[in-house]
Amino acid sequence: MTEVKKFILDNRLGKVFEDKTFRDYTTIKVGGRIRLVYMPNSIDNFLRFYEYFRTREFPLFIIGFGSNVLASDRDFPGVVVSFRDLDVLYFRIGNRVKAYPGCPVVRLAYDLARAGYGVGEFLAGIPATVGGAVYMNAGANGGEIKDILVRARLLGSAGVKTYENAELDFSYRKSRLQSEGLICLEADFEFEPEAEPGSALKRIAELKKNRRKTQPIEKLCAGCTFHNPPGMYAWQLIDRIGFRGYQVNKAQVSPKHANFLINNGGATSDDMMKLIGLIKEKVKERFNVDLECEWVLVNF
Numbered sequence: 001m002t003e004v005k006k007f008i009l010d011n012r013l014g015k016v017f018e019d020k021t022f023r024d025y026t027t028i029k030v031g032g033r034i035r036l037v038y039m040p041n042s043i044d045n046f047l048r049f050y051e052y053f054r055t056r057e058f059p060l061f062i063i064g065f066g067s068n069v070l071a072s073d074r075d076f077p078g079v080v081v082s083f084r085d086l087d088v089l090y091f092r093i094g095n096r097v098k099a100y101p102g103c104p105v106v107r108l109a110y111d112l113a114r115a116g117y118g119v120g121e122f123l124a125g126i127p128a129t130v131g132g133a134v135y136m137n138a139g140a141n142g143g144e145i146k147d148i149l150v151r152a153r154l155l156g157s158a159g160v161k162t163y164e165n166a167e168l169d170f171s172y173r174k175s176r177l178q179s180e181g182l183i184c185l186e187a188d189f190e191f192e193p194e195a196e197p198g199s200a201l202k203r204i205a206e207l208k209k210n211r212r213k214t215q216p217i218e219k220l221c222a223g224c225t226f227h228n229p230p231g232m233y234a235w236q237l238i239d240r241i242g243f244r245g246y247q248v249n250k251a252q253v254s255p256k257h258a259n260f261l262i263n264n265g266g267a268t269s270d271d272m273m274k275l276i277g278l279i280k281e282k283v284k285e286r287f288n289v290d291l292e293c294e295w296v297l298v299n300f
Helices: 002-010 043-053 105-114 121-125 130-136 176-180 199-214 234-240 269-287
Strands: 014-021 033-040 060-063 069-071 076-082 090-093 096-099 149-156 159-164 183-190 220-224 251-253 260-263 296-298
Touching: 002 014, 002 033, 002 043, 014 043, 033 043, 043 183, 069 269, 090 105, 096 105, 105 121, 105 130, 105 199, 121 199, 130 176, 130 183, 234 269, 251 269, 260 269
Parallel strands: 033 076, 060 076, 069 296
Antiparallel strands: 014 033, 090 096, 096 183, 149 159, 149 183, 220 260, 251 260
């Protein structure tokens, strides 16, 4: 890994950090040591790194805001890439936006609302970067990434290719990026003029107020833990098996919202996985429903 670090620094491809942990890069603050963290300063420089690194046997993991990630407590032997230090995060021409993977979608929501554009207000409730949001088809309050995405430029085993929205196989928290292991390099979005001046910012304020009231955003968590089964809500199933507030050591089902698992300080990945396993087991026994974890599980 010393050679990898040297390649990045010698070629001025961005910043490199050693001896970091997933606790430093995830909102739930759980996970083991990371051998090397690379923060590219441009997409072109990341591609130079990727061509160099792809032939090596070390694993590579792309992390966004870290809000939907649970990492094992074991050491991660490869490189974690974060795009949050890119020189350019997005640019806008009218109602069209070209955004890069490290751009926080909350920033897009506010900036576009201030500029007088709507339909992106739901982004203000998603603690994610553009890359992770496209990967997960992230959504909140009735909106999803697929509703505003025009196209995305993605990196895969065959190189870089631009995909139109219809080619990305979007569904509930799913996309072609997941099934084919594609990496988002940029995304084009289209917003709409507000129906009346200030309405988008007002809508964002309402959504923010409701989110604080209904979700444990003041706690260490990784967003909703389980996908909603068709025609059901995961939180209701967890409630009905009596698990609201249930704990495994420092891991707990949030008393505020039963589909959020929280870290009460010092929770391990084993604690979280045991709690996830118990919930899935009890829901299956009671309702014959297989809950699917929404989080990205790393290094298990």
